[in-house]
Amino acid sequence: MNAAAEWISGFEPARGPCPGPGRIVRIGPEGWEIGDGRDLSRWLAPGDLLVLNDAATLPASIRDGDVELRIAAWDGDFVCMAVLGAGDWRTPTEHRGVPRRFSPGDVVLGCLRVEEARERWFSARILDAGAFRRVLYGRGEPIRYSYLRSEADLQAFQTGYAAVPWGSEMPSAGRRLTAAILMDLRRRGVRLATLTHAAGLSSIDGGDLDGTLPWPEKCRIPAATIDAIASADRVIAVGTTVVRALEGVGRTELRPGDHTVDLVLGPDTELRVCDGLLTNLHAPGESHFELLSAFLPRESLLPALAAARDAGMVDHEFGDGALILR
């Protein structure tokens, strides 16, 4: 049965960045508990390893005349852009107008040449990487969704440890990991490692194309992270992007280097690397809930998520979190 059908109503979204560590619901096989961001140090033990996605969030939304372009994928000299029509981020995605169609050969933003085009996306060769970056950072914006009430700037969409500009959207699970919390965890013997995963779009058209998400995504795993995983007691992924990277690469062999992963996790997925997940809350019935189901059965997740909802916890990228421990 679709887990979404078991929900009466979902979470309220966080309307924008809010100060403070927010709340976390810790969910395990034995039950659940609600605490705040600082309680991570109580719930984690020396020898635990947190694997963080150090992708920086791109200003992935840029207007081109009457359409909005969003970076769906970027690999070397090629970029794939989703195209959204009339309206802007304040308009729910499914209500955006039908965008004009691009054609192969079109030069876009003065530095992209369209290779393949469909109704709501195109792929293009980047003619001048420096110019593309100047345009993006000059007048591009982070991708925002209509549940937000504030026009938070690109800085607000970065984690504290972001380093490599691969994120079309923020790998938001790690946003709550302030330097203060990370230093406290380190002092208590919790170890930290990073990988870079190109967090993709969570929505394109609010319709058929969204059903095809997530698309294959690139990731880069340092050798030091592979070593840290080998010697860790528990491996806890900070964000679903880290789960997709580690389990996707780990399907064959967890080797360092650059990979492309397209693993879609669900209740039947046998996890080979991750013992736990720190993630932001999302409404069930989406692929996110299916991924959580790889860690714990629905019977463990649903009561805890319902309690979190009833306690007023909020979801989406600026919202509260869940720590899932197998």
Place this chain on the structure above:
Amino acid sequence: MDLRGKTALVTGGSRGLGRALARRLIGEGANVAVVSRNRAELDVGHAIEADVGDPRDCLRILAEVGDRLGPIDILVNNASTLVETPLPLLADLQPDVLERIWAVNVQGPFRLMKAAAGSMLVRGGGVVVNVSSDAAVNHYSGWGGYAASKAALDHLTGTFAAEMAGTGVRFLAFDPGEMDTRMHAEAIPDADPATLLSPDFVADKLVSWLREPRGGWRVTVGELS
């Protein structure tokens, strides 16, 4: 620190100390990105044309380095501005000029070091060097705006050092002394060049410190000799 293979970002890299330092670091085997407002002047390392006084440019700088060279191991906030010379008394300094001094000498360096330190923290180490000045600790007539900005940058450096002690992330406020550079000539046109240090000499001293960090959070070039 073995500098081979390390990723370094040097702002103000088109001339003077920044350029000399970038060249030394490349010679040591580091991968170096340099920032300047004028790309035509950048002839060493991976060139990034940007203005550290512009918040969007700071994010672009970080993205460019992260994309091309990877996470930063060494950050040198060297770009500095006097904005206008001849240097005015504070009573003659315009408030919007002080804001520009602050944007380049304090806010930009803070944006860069905040991001670099956050990344270094989760990777277990790194170094942030903020170029300081004797003006930060003395009160020289005419230098007030610049001096205050350097004192502010020093203070950020010292507090970061205290907060992140033991994490492997190291902070240094580095006073390079008086160097024979265009900046110095604009500020003090009739200085005798024979009394000034060469940027290459100062860069050598700083690189020796990077290889073996020692002392506290603030160091002058004289203390490294």
